[in-house]
Amino acid sequence: MARRTVVINNRGGVGKSDVTLRLGAALAKRGRRVGLLDFDPQGNLSRRAGWTYNEDQPQITVSEAVQADRVGTMGQVWTPVRWDVEYAARMRLAPAWLELENRYAEAGLAGAHLRLAKSLQGADDDLDDVLIDCPPSLFHLTQMAFAAGDGVLLVTRAEIDAILGARRVREFIADKRAALHADDLRIDGVVVNDYEQGKPRQRQQLASVRRIFGDLVWEPIIHRREIMANASNDHVPLEQAKGSQLHGAVAGFELLADTYEKRTAA
Incomplete structure (x- = not known):
């Protein structure tokens, strides 16, 4: 069974979908088999991985897999990441779109928080890692992800x-993991994303991140780069994006993948 990592912040706009996608790509480059599970109704991860919803020929998405409330239904959802790079053959996507919001209405049903875990049972056995991109909330969808996850990766910017x-998120997990049948769930680390080097306020807030989270803060810090935004807007891998500082962007996520392997193995 894959190791499942929940990627989350209770604040939107921190770039968690980008971190999920680029970290997954860096792990695939290392030969790991990676599943990218989009659990945010906005579907940013899905679009950036090159997927689009076709209303004329509706596809099965994570919403239907969870709604079915049956073991292994996510196996019908996985679709290839159709990037024209060699390592994409080791990546799969479980896409989402706005219909996923309908699952919020089922939060009160008995055992509903376990539906994502049930859908993944047996459906990720041939993967090494599943990265679950969550909405910026602590409500039902995120709680399902926590119940299914092995660890949590917090993504933040250096701003208050x-x-x-x-x-x-850290406080919620400490208080609620037992109620979610996730007694062993822990925070694997904190990724500082979209860092603007040379700005005094950014340095001050980065110091705050290190003070609050200590050794949980992962290296390297992911710097703001033009090529990152272009790759996301054009739905392509970093290597095929237009813009400056390609080497720095690629190297940053390759080093982050190294940290991921060391920390999650520990």
Whole structure:
């Protein structure tokens, strides 16, 4: 069975979908078999991985897999990441779109928080890692992800609202994991994303992240780069994006993949 990592912040706009996608790509480059599970109704991860919803020929998405409330239904959802790079053959996507919001209405049903775990049972046995991109909330969808996950990766920017959002997630897990049948769930690390080097306020807030989360803060910090935004807008791998600082962007996520392997193995 794959190791399942929940990627989350209680604050939007921190770039968690980008981190999920680019970290997954860096792991695939290392030969790991990676599943990218989009559990955010906005579907940013899905689009950036090159997937689009076709209303004329509706596809099965994570929403239907969870709604079915049956073991292994996510196996019908996985679709290839159709990038024209060699390592994409080791990546799969479980896409999402706005219909996933309908699952919020089922939060009160008995055992509903276990539906994602049930859908993944047996459906990720041939993968090494599943990265679950969550919405910026702590409600039903995120709670399903926590119940299915082995660890949590907090993504934050070096700004106060994002830092507070990450801290709220840590406190929620400490208080609620037993109720979610996730007694062993822990925070694997904190990724500082979209860092603007040379700005005094950014340095101050980065110091706050290190003070609050200590050794949980992963290296390297992911710097703001033009090529990152272009790759996301054009739905392509970093290597095929237009813009400056390609080497730095690629190297940053390759080093982050190294940290992921060391920390999750520990």
